[in-house]
Amino acid sequence: MLNNNTIAVIKSTVPVLEVHGTAITKRFYERMFKSHPELLNIFNHANQKQGRQQTALANAVYAAAANIDKLESILPVVKQIAHKHRSLGVLPEHYPIVGENLLAAIKEVLGSAATEEILEAWADAYGVIADAFIGVEAEMYKHSEEQAGGWAGYRAFIVEKKIKESDVITSFYLVPQDGKAIAGFEPGQYVSVKMDIPGERNTHIRQYSLSDAPGKPYYRISVKKEAGEPxxxxxxxxxxxxxxxxxxxxxxLSAPAGDFTLDQKDARPVVLLSGGVGLTPMISMLNTLAETAPDRPVTFIHAARNGKVHAMREHVEQLAQKLPQLSVYWVYNLPTEEDAASGAFHKEGYIDLEWLRSKVPASDASFYFCGPVPFMKAMNQALKTWGVAEADIHYEFFGPAGTLD
Incomplete structure (x- = not known):
């Protein structure tokens, strides 16, 4: 437990973190990777290059400081991050490394403003927060290994099928090399894929949503080809x-993880909103609902650039023909002439609140959305403006968590 003086000192640093948080986390990662280059085998290099990881950590540090007197309020965030840590293989021995470099970064960036009292308070606070993460993650590691079909670390899977879903998305059907059972998962969860790419110094790990319902003898991931910059x-x-x-x-693959999951106990209508490759967890949720709750009202809305990049459209439309409670709508930002001629979409442009309200029967429903950050911000704002209860708004960031406000 932290004493009152430590809590007061940490809270006094909140305004400073609001201004200098990203500078601190940027310096933190520079220091840590220089002294411990082996950790580059865990972290996503793209997120580092783009600044997403630094921003996410800065937001987490700020939230911890602002809520240091009621850390239980950030437990959902702790669990969300812990899922990612377990999936990547973050271990208790990594936390002292993080703590040492974080405190050093605070001292470097803030200079004389980082007094001994402030550094000591942050050292105490970091110890408490690290212990919370280690405890939550220990339970996750135990469950991952001991559940039926579970395993520790990474397990070899064979690509049984490779299916092109659109011009940019391909599905990989993965079966365990050892022929044994695989762990179940909640629709919406993801797996980490660890790869050694020829010519690359470090291992690369990426997390991909599972794109089919649980209970199959395989895992399916549906991956968008990201060209990136040179x-x-x-x-x-x-x-x-x-x-x-x-x-x-x-x-x-690591065992399935993630807290963005379909509430299967809720019998109310469910609305699944996706943009681009953000449809992958939604397909898992939709397929699960089709199998386990075919009478539950579902509205499935997907936004894509055009029909060429729209994955799994035929599959969803076939489900809609079988399930009278399933309503399906496509929104194309830049439809092709072929799309227009075939009537392949229901709206051109973007999803706005007026159109959304015309397709969704009522706001008393469970809403799930995933996609590019601008899409997610627009959906979050629309749902809040509509008056949808915060508890009924669920979303997932692909990569480090950001903010939608």
């Missing part, structure tokens, strides 16, 4: 998967 590592793994990984080859 000097940016974005797309290294997805391009390698698309161009180099074929049927019969091996991928290494």
């Amino acid at each position: 000097d940016c590592p974005a797309g290294k793994v997805s391009v390698y998967l698309h161009e180099q990984i074929n049927t019969g080859e091996t991928l290494w």
Whole structure:
């Protein structure tokens, strides 16, 4: 437990963190990777290059400081991050490394403003927060290994099928190399894929949503090919998967993880909103509902650039023909002439609140959304403006968590 003086000192640093938080976390990662380059085998290099990881950590540190007197209020965030840590293989021995470099970064960036009292208070606070993460993650590691079909670390899977879903998205059907059972999962969860790419110094790990319902003898991931920039590592793994990984080859997976999951106990209508490759967890949720709750009202709305990049459209439309309670709508930002001629979409442009309210029967429903950050911000704002209860708004960031406000 932290004493009152430590809590007061931490709270006094909140305004400073609001201004200098990202500078601190940027310096933190620079220091840590220089002294412990082996950790580059865990962290996503693209997120580092783009600044997303630094921003996410800055937001987490700020939230911890602002809520240091009621840390239980940030437990949902702790669990969300812990899922990612467990999936990546973050271990208790990594936390002292993080703490040492975080405190050093605070001292470097703030200079004389970082008094001994402030540094000592943050050292105490970090110890409490680290213990919370380690405890939550220990339970997750135990469950991951001891559940039926579970395993520790990474397990070899064979690519049984490779299916092109659109011009940019390909599905990989993965079965365990050892022929044994695989762990179940909640619709909406993801797996980490660890890859050693020829010519690359470090291992790359990427997290991909499972895109089919649980209970199958395989896992399916549906991956968008991200071209990226020449000097940016974005797309290294997805391009390698698309161009180099074929049927019969091996991928290494961690057990399923994630807290963005479908509430299957809720019998109310459910609305699934997706943009681009954000449809992958929604397909898992939709397929699960089709199998386990075919009478539950579902509205499935997907936004894509055009029909060429729209994955799994035929599959969803076939489900809609079988399930009278399923309503399906497509929104194309830049439809092709072929799309227009075939009537392939229901709205051109973007999803706005007026149109959304015309397609969704009522706001008393469970809403799930995923996609590019601008899409998610627009959906979050629309739902809040509509008066949807915060408890009924669920979303997932692909990559480090950001803010939608």
